[in-house]
Amino acid sequence: MSLAVGRLLLVGCGKMGRALAQGWLDTGLDPENLAAVEPHVGTAQLARDMGINTVSDPTELADDFMPDWVVLAVKPQVLAEVAPKFAGYAEISTYLSVVAGKPVAALRGLVGDRAAIVRAMPNTPAAIRRGMSVAFAGSGVKPDAKVACTALLGAVGEVAWIEDEASMDAVTAVSGSGPAYVFLLIEALADAAVAAGLAKDLALTLAHNTVAGAGELALTSEDTAATLRRDVTSPGGTTEAALRVLMADGGLPDLMKSAVAAAAARSRELAG
Numbered sequence: 001m002s003l004a005v006g007r008l009l010l011v012g013c014g015k016m017g018r019a020l021a022q023g024w025l026d027t028g029l030d031p032e033n034l035a036a037v038e039p040h041v042g043t044a045q046l047a048r049d050m051g052i053n054t055v056s057d058p059t060e061l062a063d064d065f066m067p068d069w070v071v072l073a074v075k076p077q078v079l080a081e082v083a084p085k086f087a088g089y090a091e092i093s094t095y096l097s098v099v100a101g102k103p104v105a106a107l108r109g110l111v112g113d114r115a116a117i118v119r120a121m122p123n124t125p126a127a128i129r130r131g132m133s134v135a136f137a138g139s140g141v142k143p144d145a146k147v148a149c150t151a152l153l154g155a156v157g158e159v160a161w162i163e164d165e166a167s168m169d170a171v172t173a174v175s176g177s178g179p180a181y182v183f184l185l186i187e188a189l190a191d192a193a194v195a196a197g198l199a200k201d202l203a204l205t206l207a208h209n210t211v212a213g214a215g216e217l218a219l220t221s222e223d224t225a226a227t228l229r230r231d232v233t234s235p236g237g238t239t240e241a242a243l244r245v246l247m248a249d250g251g252l253p254d255l256m257k258s259a260v261a262a263a264a265a266r267s268r269e270l271a272g
């Protein structure tokens with residue numbers, strides 16, 4: 001297996017940058033085709049430990065390193081300061097930005113009006129190559145670049161493309177922030193298990209494995225989640241008693257709708 005996407009320049013080797021890089025290396029990217037810029041000494045060392053040629057500033061990159069892709073993985077707060085340093089690649093590279101809440105138009109304002117830019121939203125399970133990434137291609141991104149980008153993001157999980165950038169706020173609210181909702185579900189289930197009389201260790205084991213196992217079943221089964229739920233709900237049984245509480249007015253479905261709407265609204269605010 002080899003990831004044939006040309007040369008990559010990774011800007012920012014934090015959690016998401018390293019998760020992506022690990023996925024690329026694991027799927028056969030030649031380390032010679034990857035360079036990274038990361039000013040933080042400790043974080044840069046973590047990247048070097050992965051076999052990535054990492055410099056602290058773009059001026060230290062070899063003059064003949066001409067990337068096909070510039071992958072922006074810095075925090076949104078520093079993007080305006082960092083991205084213009086990489087504007088010189090706009091003629092030869094496609095940019096892939098995983099920076100949350102920054103629209104293509106804002107990125108173009110930083111690297112050039114004609115730059116080819118893909119904006120993507122991955123999520124934290126990318127760290128174990130079980131991520132869900134959603135991508136939007138700005139104008140000027142060629143079809144073969146979209147194919148390469150699907151491979152770049154596909155190295156850490158599933159990929160879906162959207163045609164309307166405005167949907168990115170809802171995407172952020174569902175798959176971007178979604179892992180936190182599931183972690184909360186695990187915490188809440190474990191706390192409820194303790195309240196029901198189980199020891200904490202057992203409560204945590206049950207909560208983790210129930211959520212992980214049910215998630216895997218939902219993903220791999222040919223049945224819908226609704227069918228799987230009905231399958232474990234015998235009339236008059238224990239599950240039905242619990243679901244009556246969870247599905248009452250103001251229960252889990254209503255709460256989830258409000259939570260996703262709040263996250264999407266915040267995403268719109270942050271994009272300014």
Ligand SMILES: NC(=O)c1ccc[n+]([C@@H]2O[C@H](COP(=O)([O-])OP(=O)(O)OC[C@H]3O[C@@H](n4cnc5c(N)ncnc54)[C@H](OP(=O)(O)O)[C@@H]3O)[C@@H](O)[C@H]2O)c1
Pocket residue numbers: 011012013014015016017037038039040043073074075076078082098099100101121122123124176
């Ligand atoms: N983690 C996620 O689940 C997730 C999901 C979707 C999208 N994202 C997006 O991915 C981006 C990175 O998130 P993260 O969680 O990986 O954050 P992070 O761990 O803080 O990583 C950002 C890295 O960029 C470095 N950096 C700062 N200035 C730089 C510069 N001038 N040149 C190159 N690198 C520089 C930071 O170094 P310092 O530590 O010295 O500042 C840090 O190591 C964010 O924009 C976030 O919105 C993350």
